[in-house]
Amino acid sequence: MNKFIKDLVMVIIGCLVYALALTLLAIPNQLAEGGVPGASLILHYAFGWSPGIVTFILTAIVTTIGFRYLPKRSIFLSILTVPLISFFIYSTENLVGNLGDPLISAIFAGVFIGFGTGLIFRTGSAMGGTSLIARMCQDRLGWDLVRTNFVFDIVIVLSGLLVIGPLNTMYTIVALFVAKKVTDIVMEGLDPRKAVSIISGRAPQIADEIIAQMNISVTVFKGYGGYLKQDADMTYVIINKYQLMRLKKIISTVDKDAFVVIHDVRDVLGGSFAWDDTKKGGIK
Numbered sequence: 492m493n494k495f496i497k498d499l500v501m502v503i504i505g506c507l508v509y510a511l512a513l514t515l516l517a518i519p520n521q522l523a524e525g526g527v528p529g530a531s532l533i534l535h536y537a538f539g540w541s542p543g544i545v546t547f548i549l550t551a552i553v554t555t556i557g558f559r560y561l562p563k564r565s566i567f568l569s570i571l572t573v574p575l576i577s578f579f580i581y582s583t584e585n586l587v588g589n590l591g592d593p594l595i596s597a598i599f600a601g602v603f604i605g606f607g608t609g610l611i612f613r614t615g616s617a618m619g620g621t622s623l624i625a626r627m628c629q630d631r632l633g634w635d636l637v638r639t640n641f642v643f644d645i646v647i648v649l650s651g652l653l654v655i656g657p658l659n660t661m662y663t664i665v666a667l668f669v670a671k672k673v674t675d676i677v678m679e680g681l682d683p684r685k686a687v688s689i690i691s692g693r694a695p696q697i698a699d700e701i702i703a704q705m706n707i708s709v710t711v712f713k714g715y716g717g718y719l720k721q722d723a724d725m726t727y728v729i730i731n732k733y734q735l736m737r738l739k740k741i742i743s744t745v746d747k748d749a750f751v752v753i754h755d756v757r758d759v760l761g762g763s764f765a766w767d768d769t770k771k772g773g774i775k
Contacts, residue, residue, distance in 0.1 A: 498614040502572055509607030510579030516600035520593040523651040523663040525644035527620035536654045543581025553623050568616030597662040601669025609677025685735055686756045687728050689742055691749035694724035700741050
């Protein structure tokens with residue numbers, strides 16, 4: 492129940508922030524957006540139609556048609572999300588005037604759109620619209636989900652050229668770029684994990700030193716170097732970015748010729764990241 496209440500609060504806050512980003516920053520500066528809300532904004536600029544009402548009608552239609560493509564929990568949260576976004580947009584339409592600087596408005600619109608979207612997505616809810624259409628196209632036609640969704644959003648944004656002009660369309664693209672980055676931050680957190688692969692003939696010794704000095708779990712894979720035709724085991728470890736320099740020093744101390752590959756990971760569950768701080772020796 493606590494998890495459900497937490498998700499409910501996140502959905503409400505996310506919908507409110509998303510709607511205010513449109514009505515307080517995007518609409519006064521004639522900026523568009525991706526997806527169904529973007530289409531409703533363009534129709535608002537062209538015909539004066541209420542973006543809140545148009546968003547509700549279009550999203551409700553798409554969600555009703557495609558509800559069976561979503562998990563049951565996502566369906567329930569989406570039933571809440573769709574009318575909330577539309578209600579908040581409708582309630583705050585024409586609340587403020589043009590702020591006088593469309594570039595700054597575009598940047599901050601992207602920040603708040605990304606924040607609101609990230610909160611909604613973290614609960615597992617869907618906002619309907621183009622993402623759901625893309626999912627249906629994938630199921631029925633075998634189209635790639637991400638590319639299809641991207642094409643739909645691009646078509647909607649570029650259609651704004653005929654209504655808001657090229658300059659405001661470019662500002663919209665800036666807002667979408669910022670929104671994507673902020674959404675990623677909200678979804679993944681400010682402390683992305685690093686996956687480190689260490690290929691070395693002294694992999695077990697490196698693993699022992701990492702465990703002894705950093706008190707984190709390590710996995711050693713048996714390997715074979717195709718170029719040198721020699722055994723070269725791989726040590727694999729997940730750390731946070733603040734531990735990276737310390738890890739590099741440990742590796743260099745044991746084997747300065749080790750081959751090290753470092754890349755970001757989107758999420759980590761279990762392992763040493765599930766230990767409490769006393770077991771981790773206070774390392775965060």
